[in-house]
Amino acid sequence: MEQYQYLTFTARLKRISDSLLYGAKDLYKTLNLEIEPNWHLVFLLFKEKNTLTITEIAENIKISQPGVIKIVNKMKAKDYLKAETDKRDHRIQLLKLTTKAKKELPKLDKVWFAGEKTIKELLDNNTDIFDQLDKIENAIAESNYKDRTLIHLKNG
Template identity: 40%
Template sequence: MKDFALELGCLGFTMRLKRLADALIQDGKRMYKELGVDIEPNWYVIFRLLKREGEMSVTEISERIGMAHPSVIALTNKMMKAGYLSSNQCTDDSRRRLLNLSDKALEALPQLEEIWNAGERGVINALEGTNTMEILSLIEQRFSEKGFRERTIEELNKNS
């Protein structure tokens, strides 16, 4: 059967990125379950950021990883429920909560980092001989300079 997303060419671009991301996340979930690790695949970025930077607010995390604030709240709430994050009220602003890795997270980090390092090597192996990461950076840069909406409207105006 033909892959319609491939047939769409550039119009299938976002669908193919989403499909790839979904496949990697689902495979990651199966891997963690198989390894007996009770985390979700997209938590690693929060673990790594908080390990490196220490206590941070949700807004700071959101800005550093380039994810929408509500998405970061959803991730961190799940991590807190699983016991991997602790939360403290900011002394300067009681509306802000500051997140830290919990003792459970710190205890789990050596095993998690071993898994993540192996995953990184696996991705490097899969991408060997390509310049995928450079191309991805270029795509991100170009769409941050001028987004899809602006580019599409520009093209529509060319034909007017």
């Protein structure tokens, strides 16, 4: 399949991201941590702001709002997040880190820092791929896969 670089691109991205994801799950299990992959994205946001809403989290970590609800509910269930209703707008959940979360954060930070080192290593300290991913994301935002492909089909 090596000759079909473009046609295998999407599946390849999924395979790599899956491999890192399952690796992280496995790591947390080995370390007896109650966290899951990608929760660190939420924790990172709380470094800059101590109250966040579902919508804010979704916008910032670029995961859909129902996706964020699932993450937040799991984090609540493990006592890492607590919520109170906004007094001025009862639709809004004001989310905060719990005492447990704050207490565990230094330990978790160490694990994420080690994970960051791994990614650096895997990328061989070459940051070019970030620019390339930027370009891809921007190009998709401009016109997505379906629209572009329909145009190519039309133009033969």
